[in-house]
Amino acid sequence: MAFPVDLRRCQVLGLAGTTCLALGGETAGALPVRDLLAPSSARASLGLVGVYFGIVLLVTAWALLGRLTHGPRPPAPRALLLVLAVWAAPLLIAPPLFSRDVYSYLAQGAMVHAHMDVHAYGPARLGGPLADEVAPLWRHTGAPYGPVFLAAASALSGLTHGQVPAGLLGMRLLALLGVALMAAALPRLARHSGADPSAALWLGALNPLVLLHLVAGAHNDAIMLGLLGAGLVAALGRRPVLGAVLVTLAALVKAPAVLGLAAVVVLRLRAGHHPARAVLTTTAAAAATTVAATAAAGTGYGWVRALDTPVSPRNWALTSLLGRATGALLTRLGSGLAPLAIPVWHLLGLVATAAVVVVIWARRRPRPLYALGLSLTAVAALGPAIRPWYALWGLFLIAAAAPSTPVGHRTAAVTAVLALAVLPGGGPADSGQLALAVCGGALGAVVLWQAHQAALAPALGPTA
Numbered sequence: 001m002a003f004p005v006d007l008r009r010c011q012v013l014g015l016a017g018t019t020c021l022a023l024g025g026e027t028a029g030a031l032p033v034r035d036l037l038a039p040s041s042a043r044a045s046l047g048l049v050g051v052y053f054g055i056v057l058l059v060t061a062w063a064l065l066g067r068l069t070h071g072p073r074p075p076a077p078r079a080l081l082l083v084l085a086v087w088a089a090p091l092l093i094a095p096p097l098f099s100r101d102v103y104s105y106l107a108q109g110a111m112v113h114a115h116m117d118v119h120a121y122g123p124a125r126l127g128g129p130l131a132d133e134v135a136p137l138w139r140h141t142g143a144p145y146g147p148v149f150l151a152a153a154s155a156l157s158g159l160t161h162g163q164v165p166a167g168l169l170g171m172r173l174l175a176l177l178g179v180a181l182m183a184a185a186l187p188r189l190a191r192h193s194g195a196d197p198s199a200a201l202w203l204g205a206l207n208p209l210v211l212l213h214l215v216a217g218a219h220n221d222a223i224m225l226g227l228l229g230a231g232l233v234a235a236l237g238r239r240p241v242l243g244a245v246l247v248t249l250a251a252l253v254k255a256p257a258v259l260g261l262a263a264v265v266v267l268r269l270r271a272g273h274h275p276a277r278a279v280l281t282t283t284a285a286a287a288a289t290t291v292a293a294t295a296a297a298g299t300g301y302g303w304v305r306a307l308d309t310p311v312s313p314r315n316w317a318l319t320s321l322l323g324r325a326t327g328a329l330l331t332r333l334g335s336g337l338a339p340l341a342i343p344v345w346h347l348l349g350l351v352a353t354a355a356v357v358v359v360i361w362a363r364r365r366p367r368p369l370y371a372l373g374l375s376l377t378a379v380a381a382l383g384p385a386i387r388p389w390y391a392l393w394g395l396f397l398i399a400a401a402a403p404s405t406p407v408g409h410r411t412a413a414v415t416a417v418l419a420l421a422v423l424p425g426g427g428p429a430d431s432g433q434l435a436l437a438v439c440g441g442a443l444g445a446v447v448l449w450q451a452h453q454a455a456l457a458p459a460l461g462p463t464a
Contacts, residue, residue: 014061014087020054022094029095049440051424056444069202097216099426103133106167109153119302142306146252147297181226189400204399208419213389224253244285266368317386319349346384353382373397388418
């Protein structure tokens with residue numbers, strides 16, 4: 001007998017999950033330096049167990065909601081948006097989770113506000129308490145972000161006067177704005193693609209990765225995806241110039257969104273525009289937007305050369321893994337070429353990405369939104385660095401444009417795995433932390449099983 005599922009149960013279970021995440025993050029999250037606890041302390045250990053307990057509850061609630069969404073009477077998009085708001089609410093006041101990137105954003109905003117070259121220098125140049133919050137790997141690294149995001153971060157720095165708590169709240173609100181734009185765009189994109197709007201919202205907006213990393217982690221990918229979605233909606237609504245402007249603004253947050261301009265051009269071609277005119281007007285709108293946004297931000301074009309920002313030596317991107325393996329083999333063989341292994345594999349990854357993107361657009365051009373989703377997935381998978389939230393680049397559009405239910409199911413399975421991939425503090429895991437994480441997840445599974453048994457007991461009746 002199946003576990004009874006309704007919208008209310010899903011909402012309450014997911015809320016319990018995000019509440020546990022928020023509470024566990026108080027001692028195990030990416031806390032300010034002054035509040036960090038030793039990972040071996042009892043409070044930090046309990047917090048880590050609580051976070052993984054919450055993740056299991058949230059993923060289960062999301063999976064059950066997916067059953068409901070794909071059932072005979074799916075909830076309306078408005079009801080799903082309410083669920084998203086309820087699930088996200090506890091995370092608004094939680095510490096940053098799963099990454100310390102938000103501290104880098106705050107430091108970079110303060111640098112721009114102080115008229116420092118944020119692309120040439122890392123936060124160490126800023127100095128002071130805010131720079132101390134940045135992960136050591138990134139303290140001497142220039143920002144690879146575009147002028148739109150840096151202008152927003154600079155404005156936030158001016159409003160909060162460099163105060164960390166206010167800055168964290170401001171960055172989270174900015175990320176929430178991006179998530180709201182994503183949620184508003186998904187039903188419209190799904191209708192255009194012949195997909196179910198409720199299913200698109202379930203996979204693309206209520207996804208645990210959105211809550212864990214865009215809301216709790218306050219990553220600027222939320223703004224990138226929100227602007228990208230808004231631009232595609234405008235292009236579908238026969239406002240291609242506005243669409244090109246918004247997509248370019250998304251790319252001026254993070255560069256991968258520039259692929260969205262190809263979708264704008266294809267949508268113009270499908271609307272009957274001449275190919276040369278479609279390409280020229282889209283290019284002109286993108287160029288004008290770039291010049292205007294860069295001039296307004298005052299940060300220059302240094303972000304272009306900063307796109308090759310070094311990646312973590314422990315990064316588990318495919319090309320980085322292959323590079324490390326090749327380098328180790330060459331070292332064992334006594335070759336002097338070992339230091340070149342990782343750069344060569346990264347270059348091969350970029351070449352492979354370009355080839356894959358060309359093939360995708362050649363085969364999927366009649367479905368530009370789906371082609372764009374697959375292209376962004378290829379960029380994330382074959383790039384020199386990968387993080388769980390990078391999966392959202394392509395997943396956002398795949399949710400709206402996937403041609404079949406099995407594609408959505410496979411994407412959902414990947415989501416469930418990636419939700420468990422990063423510790424709440426954002427740092428590397430040792431064996432003790434991994435054990436605690438497993439215990440938290442197992443405890444969540446046991447509690448859910450007991451709830452399942454309790455729900456079945458009345459239906460089965462008393463036993464002899």
